[in-house]
Amino acid sequence: MSMPLQDNISQRKKAKPLRVKHVPVRTCVSCRESGSKRGLTRIVRTPEGDVRIDPTGKLNGRGAYVCEKAGCWDRVIATPLLWRALNVQMTPETLEIVMEHAASHSSIGEARDDAADMKEPG
Numbered sequence: 001m002s003m004p005l006q007d008n009i010s011q012r013k014k015a016k017p018l019r020v021k022h023v024p025v026r027t028c029v030s031c032r033e034s035g036s037k038r039g040l041t042r043i044v045r046t047p048e049g050d051v052r053i054d055p056t057g058k059l060n061g062r063g064a065y066v067c068e069k070a071g072c073w074d075r076v077i078a079t080p081l082l083w084r085a086l087n088v089q090m091t092p093e094t095l096e097i098v099m100e101h102a103a104s105h106s107s108i109g110e111a112r113d114d115a116a117d118m119k120e121p122g
Contacts, residue, residue, distance in 0.1 A: 030072035040065040045086040051094040073102035
């Protein structure tokens with residue numbers, strides 16, 4: 001008499017469940033809503049004190065996030081929220097950097113274009 005063969009199923013490794021990838025969550029400094037890091041725009045104060053838009057999200061320095069809503073960009077320009085979050089003094093140069101990027105998201109850019117049209121002679 002021969003011994004019965006062991007079942008191959010018990011010897012195989014059981015399949016592990018798929019691991020869900022971690023998605024970093026950040027908060028908009030204007031509306032305080034949470035969202036994925038990739039869905040928000042990062043503005044960073046570098047160690048040298050420069051303020052930059054950080055599309056990669058990897059620059060060294062203190063960062064603040066703003067969502068893509070036009071109202072949030074308008075509020076960031078009009079109030080000191082961003083400057084407090086970055087712990088930096090607002091200068092015309094830093095404001096210009098933020099306003100250039102905000103123009104693609106907000107009504108500020110439309111208002112700026114309208115003002116430029118009014119100044120042109122014609």
